[in-house]
Amino acid sequence: MPDPILSFRGVSKAYGTTRAIDTLDLDIEAGSFVALVGASGSGKSTLLKTVNRLVEPTIGEVLFEGENVAGLPQPALRRRIGYVFQSIGLFPHMSVAENIAIGPRLGAERLPASRIAELLAWVELEESMADRMPDELSGGQRQRVGVARALAAEPHLLLMDEPFGALDPVTRDALGERVRKLHDELGLTTVMVTHDMAEALLLADRVLVMDAGRIVADEVPAALLAGNGGEIAQALVAVPRHQAERLAELSQ
Amino acid sequence: MNGLWDALAGLGDQLAAHVLLSAAALALGIVVALPLAVWASRSERVARASLAFASLVQTIPALALLALFFPILLSLRAVFGEGLPTLGFLPALLALALYALLPILRNAVTAQANLDPGVIEAAEGVGMNFRQRLMLVEAPLAAPYIMAGIRTAAVWTIGAATLATTIGQKSLGDPIFAGLQTQNWVLVLAGCIASAGLALLADTLLGAIERGFRERRRGLWLGGFVAVALGVGAALFAQFGGGDDEDRVVIGAKGFSEQYVLARLIGQRLEAEGFAVEYRDGLGSAVAHSAAASGEVDVYVDYTGTIWTNQMKREDNPPRDTMYDEIVSWETENTGIRVLGRLGFENAYGFAVPADVSRMRGIESIEDLANVAPELTVGGDPEFFERPEWIAVRDAYGLRFAEQRNFSPTFMYNALQSGEADVIGAYTSDGRIEADNLFILADPRGAFPNYDAVLLLSPEASRDEALVSALLPLVDAIDVEAMREANYAVDREEEKLSFDEAARLLAERAGL
Incomplete structure (x- = not known):
């Protein structure tokens, strides 16, 4: 295996007496699309945030492209990592174009209109959207802008924390597929946190299941569907499988 | 309109x-x-x-x-x-x-x-x-x-x-x-x-x-x-934008009509002599005195009894001239304020009752008042019941009133007429005493001190020869009748004069 782009070495995060992450070791290979799946409170979101230091581990270290993130200045680190999250967080006082250009702007770089247009095209939005304000957009359009903003600074790593959780199913499906395509075209490494096993199985090429701060399963989607990964993982896989079976029955 | x-x-x-x-x-x-x-x-x-x-x-x-x-x-x-x-x-x-x-x-x-x-x-x-x-x-x-x-x-x-x-x-x-x-x-x-x-x-x-x-x-x-x-x-x-502020003479006035009028009288004199003036009106008693001591006010009029009790904290009541001399040397030693002289009238505190009430109930002195006080309401300006003079008089005569009420000086006289107060702590130079037909009760035990109006100069202002000589003609120039007339001219309900007009009237009556 080549050098991993992201490594967790003995990472723990404690809040008082609760351990959100419990002595976790993990390597993530460059170019992979990894899904972190688990119930609420399993520690998946906390683990993701230790990468761009929105959360600092209590002990252990996180290496990004070989460097310990604890030794990097937060703003510079975060500008190198794309971040998409459930509440989207578009700046309501900035236009779509200004929102997209914010990362480079922080590094005193101006994005030309052509680059904005390109980023909008990546997320299947019209160029004319550039001048709109966020409150003029639908929820799906907003998260598309959120993805474009995350990609504006040409990051190697894209972190997504429940990115499609608040979207309607149709938009959710379309944007999921779009992001997977961008991942492939741009040669990104993507880590996506989700509680939806179906989404993880359909988009990722490696699925990690977390429970009580530990990784309890680490499988490719096909292996999970074949029954591997243990009890907790299989309980999560059972939900979409059961739904699919019910739907198949109904259609007969 | x-x-x-x-x-x-x-x-x-x-x-x-x-x-x-x-x-x-x-x-x-x-x-x-x-x-x-x-x-x-x-x-x-x-x-x-x-x-x-x-x-x-x-x-x-x-x-x-x-x-x-x-x-x-x-x-x-x-x-x-x-x-x-x-x-x-x-x-x-x-x-x-x-x-x-x-x-x-x-x-x-x-x-x-x-x-x-x-x-x-x-x-x-x-x-x-x-x-x-x-x-x-x-x-x-x-x-x-x-x-x-x-x-x-x-x-x-x-x-x-x-x-x-x-x-x-x-x-x-x-x-x-x-x-x-x-x-x-x-x-x-x-x-x-x-x-x-x-x-x-x-x-x-x-x-x-x-x-x-x-x-x-x-x-x-x-x-x-x-x-x-x-x-x-x-x-x-x-x-x-216009001219500098530094050379202006600041004239202080406490918050009642006589003070406003006297401040304008002083101001008009100084302006006639070529000084630029500025007024600081509505100052509290203690504030006015400290302001003169610190030089923020250059000149103002105060009253001997006020300085005696409030600033010097004295409780005895010596004869008029002794008190004046002691005040002059006390100010020189303690504050640097110069007492330029008496203006010539007194504005004492005194208890006033309507003249007909005085006749009907036979109240002519504070001793008579003390006998009926438990049935009466006494009115005073907001400072009155805090002042040492009130405490001195109260204790000297054993005054016990049914109720004690504060009024602004102007409303106090209305309160006496409308019956909201039966007796008030009035000022003897007030024009409304004659106009409202009030009777000032005698003070046989001499509990109220003298209240000769005196002209005070800040330490800095007292070194200004031109200023001093412009103000000296005011000393001993104003008698109580002239002052009462000027006070009444601004206090009365009809045909009020402005402070400036009243000050001119006062200057005329005083022959200035």
Whole structure:
């Protein structure tokens, strides 16, 4: 295996007496699309945030492209990592174009209109959207802008924390597929946190299941569907499988 | 109606001073509140502590807050030296700025607390540092709410600034307090209209800025800023554009008619001699005396008995000349104030009852009064029942009244006529004693001290030969009849004279 782009070495995060992450070791290979799946409170979101230091581990270290993130200045680190999250967080006082250009702007770089247009095209939005304000957009359009903003600074790593959780199913499906395509075209490494096993199985090429701060399963989607990964993982896989079976029955 | 227009037209100076005071207080409030709000947004403890402090300040009545800064600044002189002003602009500025703090701080803190947490997470997630997050996200999103707080603060400050008159700062309160003193409602109305108009205007302009921020319309908020800046600039020019302030003689007056008239009499004399003058009206007794000692007031009229009991804390009651001589040497040794001389009349405290009541019930002296006091209500000005003279008289005669009520000096006489008070602590030079047919009760035990009107000069002013010789003709020139007539001319209900007119009348009667 080549050098991993992201490594967790003995990472723990404690809040008082609760351990959100419990002595976790993990390597993530460059170019992979990894899904972190688990119930609420399993520690998946906390683990993701230790990468761009929105959360600092209590002990252990996180290496990004070989460097310990604890030794990097937060703003510079975060500008190198794309971040998409459930509440989207578009700046309501900035236009779509200004929102997209914010990362480079922080590094005193101006994005030309052509680059904005390109980023909008990546997320299947019209160029004319550039001048709109966020409150003029639908929820799906907003998260598309959120993805474009995350990609504006040409990051190697894209972190997504429940990115499609608040979207309607149709938009959710379309944007999921779009992001997977961008991942492939741009040669990104993507880590996506989700509680939806179906989404993880359909988009990722490696699925990690977390429970009580530990990784309890680490499988490719096909292996999970074949029954591997243990009890907790299989309980999560059972939900979409059961739904699919019910739907198949109904259609007969 | 014409009178009202004239009164409004004459308020230019007060309006400019009022605008500057309010703007400066608001600016200071903003400068303190905004960094505090940023700090509070990063620390729950700071947020709680600063909001609790600002709310506490708000519970102090504005008048008391203004008054409190006099002793505070006086004690701070130990640190900042004798040059620290204790009256006028500085204490007014500080008190009003404290008052302006709460609405600005509360809105800023609330705006920060209510920012969408998703937006804050995004600001951190895209890699903003502390300053970028503040300037690019938090400040623009909080701006309309902060502006709404500034707007509230502006309206409060402009209203409360009228009270700055009482600590010797020129403001639109001047005509209100002067008018209240003499029941000149046109003057009161003019002051109210001017300050309310100013508050409305400020509210409109700041409202435009707020809307500009909210709707992200640059032209609107920029226009609002320019209009506010022009207004403050015009006030600055009106206040400081013409000539220097340093050479002006500052004439002090306490808050009753006689003092206003005497201040104008002094002012008119000095202006005739080529001095530029400025008035500090409506000062409290203790404030006026300290102001003369510190040189913030150059000249004012006080009364021997007041100095004797309030400043010198004496309880004995020596003969008139002994008292005067002791006061002159006490002032020289302790405050540096120069007592230029007596004006020639006395304005003593005395108990006044309607003449017919005095006849019917046979009350002619304070001894007679003491016998019936438990059935009576006594009225006094707001200072009266706190003064050592009252305590001396009360104890000398064993006075026990059924009820004790405070009135402003003007309303006190009305209260006596309407029966809300049966006896009042009146002033013997008051024109209303004759006009209202009142009887001053005799003081056989000599409990009330003498109250000869005396002309006092600040240490600095007393070294000014030209000033002293311009004022000397006033010594022994005014008898009590002339003073009563001038007082009544401004106090009566009909055909009131202005203070300036009454001062001219007084000068004529006194042969000056």
